[in-house]
Amino acid sequence: MTEDRPTTGGARRKTGRHKPAREYLRDAVGSLLGKRPVREGTRTATEELFFDLVFVFAFVQLGTLIISDYTPQGVLRGLLVLALLWWSWGAFAWLTNNLQASFGVMRFGLFVVTGITFVMALSTLVAFVDRPGGVYGPLVFPTCYFLLRSLHLALYAYAVSAKNLARHILVPAVPMVASTALLVCAALVPHRVFADQRQVALAVTLLWLVAVFVDYLGSFTLPVWEIGIFSARHWCERYGLILIVAIGENIISIGTSSADVSISWQLLFAVMLAMTVTGALLWTYFDVVALVGEQALERADPKTRFALARDAYSYLHLPMVAGILLPALGIRELVRNVGRTEGHPDDPLSAIGLFGLYGGIVLFLLANIAYQLRIARTIRTIVWTRVAAVLVLVALVPVARRISATGALGLLAAISFVLIVVEVVVADGQRRALREAGLAARMEI
Numbered sequence: 095m096t097e098d099r100p101t102t103g104g105a106r107r108k109t110g111r112h113k114p115a116r117e118y119l120r121d122a123v124g125s126l127l128g129k130r131p132v133r134e135g136t137r138t139a140t141e142e143l144f145f146d147l148v149f150v151f152a153f154v155q156l157g158t159l160i161i162s163d164y165t166p167q168g169v170l171r172g173l174l175v176l177a178l179l180w181w182s183w184g185a186f187a188w189l190t191n192n193l194q195a196s197f198g199v200m201r202f203g204l205f206v207v208t209g210i211t212f213v214m215a216l217s218t219l220v221a222f223v224d225r226p227g228g229v230y231g232p233l234v235f236p237t238c239y240f241l242l243r244s245l246h247l248a249l250y251a252y253a254v255s256a257k258n259l260a261r262h263i264l265v266p267a268v269p270m271v272a273s274t275a276l277l278v279c280a281a282l283v284p285h286r287v288f289a290d291q292r293q294v295a296l297a298v299t300l301l302w303l304v305a306v307f308v309d310y311l312g313s314f315t316l317p318v319w320e321i322g323i324f325s326a327r328h329w330c331e332r333y334g335l336i337l338i339v340a341i342g343e344n345i346i347s348i349g350t351s352s353a354d355v356s357i358s359w360q361l362l363f364a365v366m367l368a369m370t371v372t373g374a375l376l377w378t379y380f381d382v383v384a385l386v387g388e389q390a391l392e393r394a395d396p397k398t399r400f401a402l403a404r405d406a407y408s409y410l411h412l413p414m415v416a417g418i419l420l421p422a423l424g425i426r427e428l429v430r431n432v433g434r435t436e437g438h439p440d441d442p443l444s445a446i447g448l449f450g451l452y453g454g455i456v457l458f459l460l461a462n463i464a465y466q467l468r469i470a471r472t473i474r475t476i477v478w479t480r481v482a483a484v485l486v487l488v489a490l491v492p493v494a495r496r497i498s499a500t501g502a503l504g505l506l507a508a509i510s511f512v513l514i515v516v517e518v519v520v521a522d523g524q525r526r527a528l529r530e531a532g533l534a535a536r537m538e539i
Contacts, residue, residue: 269312
């Protein structure tokens with residue numbers, strides 16, 4: 095027996111050295127085509143973070159798009175682009191909550207999707223009006239959008255069982271194809287039908303509006319994405335991260351808008367006020383609401399969990415993101431006023447700037463209130479503080495319209511700070527209990 099052991103071991107080592115090529119190929123294909131399902135407690139993968147980084151650039155591009163057409167139509171166009179970018183991001187948030195993004199086909203697919211998304215973000219500045227030279231810009235965005243959504247459906251087909259393909263793939267493809275067709279029409283048709291550029295611009299905007307409406311309404315009424323939420327923690331983490339990306343864009347706007355102006359005490363004061371408002375947005379979402387939302391999803395049955403994820407996250411987080419991005423309009427205008435070497439640095443904000451600053455925060459708070467009411471009964475008792483903040487901000491708009499831009503931002507920062515203090519002091523008992531329960535639930539996973 096003693097003499098046989100070296101021989102056996104040698105044979106084992108020899109077998110390992112001369113493993114047939116077909117076995118190596120089989121292992122490689124198995125690794126590529128394998129599936130690793132998401133379980134409760136799964137964390138966000140590095141590949142998903144890489145995908146999210148593209149949206150930092152995309153959100154910056156949105157701000158540049160609106161600044162280039164600083165009119166109500168320009169703001170609407172920026173929001174329409176945001177809606178389609180958001181729908182693309184949300185599609186893959188659902189998908190990666192079913193299969194892990196760091197394994198097999200999903201990993202490779204998400205890298206391809208990230209590249210296409212970057213090109214789509216790059217094309218946002220020419221999505222409505224082409225620039226001389228190069229490819230025709232208005233067709234690039236719908237082409238990328240169609241490729242993204244098609245890749246999502248292909249990866250979705252890979253994720254679900256064959257018996258569900260018609261329900262989950264073919265039916266949801268209908269609104270996607272319809273919306274893409276409308277975007278292509280917007281790029282090609284109005285310029286050939288109308289001679290007046292104002293009519294062309296209006297027709298393009300209306301076609302984009304209908305395209306967004308068709309895609310969103312179709313996705314709500316048809317059995318789209320009914321794949322389930324397999325990890326509440328992963329799901330909530332993904333949406334929390336995209337909100338942080340939006341907040342990061344706000345900070346970038348504060349910094350870049352002051353890059354070419356002189357540093358003054360007035361500018362430094364305005365920057366600190368802007369950072370106060372931005373920090374308040376972060377606090378308002380993550381202090382209690384995000385934790386309780388995750389708890390609500392964890393405790394819900396599969397059908398309720400799907401409905402909560404669709405309504406409270408896929409739909410209601412979009413106006414929250416828009417509400418975070420819009421204040422950058424007022425902040426950029428304010429910094430330009432403060433940094434002037436000639437003229438009146440204390441000019442009031444324009445209607446667009448005031449809408450961005452106050453309207454954005456009001457939109458964020460209203461969406462946050464709707465999210466709270468939809469996601470959990472336990473946090474309804476602290477909704478009144480945010481309702482009161484909305485009413486105060488709306489009442490202060492006429493005042494903010496007449497005072498300097500710095501004064502308008504100061505009022506907004508004061509209301510934001512008071513909102514946080516009131517919630518900490520007045521609702522401290524319930525707030526502390528909700529935070530402790532939410533943190534304890536996370537520790538158990």
